Amino acid sequence: MIFRQLFEPESSTYTYLVACGDTKRAVLIDPVLETVERDLAVLAELGLELEFTLETHIHADHVTGACRLRSLTGCKVAYPETDGLSCADILVNEVNPLHVGALILQPLFTPGHTDAHHSYLLEHPGALQVFTGDALLIDGCGRTDFQNGDAPALYGSVHEKLFSLPKETLVYPAHDYEHRFVSTVAQERERNPRLGGGRTLDEFVEIMTNLNLPYPKRIDVAVPANLICGACPGEERAIPVNPPGPSRQG
Numbered sequence: 001m002i003f004r005q006l007f008e009p010e011s012s013t014y015t016y017l018v019a020c021g022d023t024k025r026a027v028l029i030d031p032v033l034e035t036v037e038r039d040l041a042v043l044a045e046l047g048l049e050l051e052f053t054l055e056t057h058i059h060a061d062h063v064t065g066a067c068r069l070r071s072l073t074g075c076k077v078a079y080p081e082t083d084g085l086s087c088a089d090i091l092v093n094e095v096n097p098l099h100v101g102a103l104i105l106q107p108l109f110t111p112g113h114t115d116a117h118h119s120y121l122l123e124h125p126g127a128l129q130v131f132t133g134d135a136l137l138i139d140g141c142g143r144t145d146f147q148n149g150d151a152p153a154l155y156g157s158v159h160e161k162l163f164s165l166p167k168e169t170l171v172y173p174a175h176d177y178e179h180r181f182v183s184t185v186a187q188e189r190e191r192n193p194r195l196g197g198g199r200t201l202d203e204f205v206e207i208m209t210n211l212n213l214p215y216p217k218r219i220d221v222a223v224p225a226n227l228i229c230g231a232c233p234g235e236e237r238a239i240p241v242n243p244p245g246p247s248r249q250g
Helices: 033-046 065-074 149-162 185-191 201-209 218-228
Strands: 002-008 013-019 026-027 049-054 076-080 091-093 098-100 103-109 119-125 127-133 170-173
Touching: 013 033, 013 103, 013 170, 026 033, 026 098, 026 127, 033 065, 049 065, 049 098, 065 098, 091 149, 103 149, 149 201
Parallel strands: 026 049, 049 076, 076 091, 127 170
Antiparallel strands: 002 013, 013 026, 098 103, 103 119, 119 127
16 A cells, blocks of 8 residues: 655645555545645656545635546546535445545545545555544544534544544544644544543533634635535536535535
């Protein structure tokens, strides 16, 4: 397996490149529009063919590079089926994993940050990796106060789907604001100040209710673009026939 963790500093977003070492086929998880050229350069340097882009959810803090990468490489755009985006080529769910060469990315439905949020579990010899999007961050989690977010749902997603994974599973989030790169399920179970250390559901809901976070500064640009798989002029098929309502944000 070939793996790279890539960072976009403006939104503190991690993009993950995962590729099959045998077939040289690759997927980019949560690509960012502003770093498309960087991602293409990394793919070329490693001699990889981009087969898919894959999103954890509809982002509110950056515009995805999915559509742009499709126009440049011919890759397919994959989204969670529950997002209902007609611009996507492939819809994934828990019974429809994504195959990248010999690798399998297993979707885990983890709503709460958004109502359609998914994480992705990758098992390969000697390691388990889970790409948690905004559902579980290092010592934190994504907010639940917009885009149909739901604190009790997020608590259930993390405890039932993510904390139930083997303790050595490596946790790779979609963001980190403290220059951290990776955690483990054991670490987050024990010390995550919002969700770990025996926090109850009521305690978690109270924490999330009182965060008093500012309105996301890019949401009014990012969400409309991400509902059509990113800003990609000339791709008429990227316009949804029945776009989701305005409450589906982030």
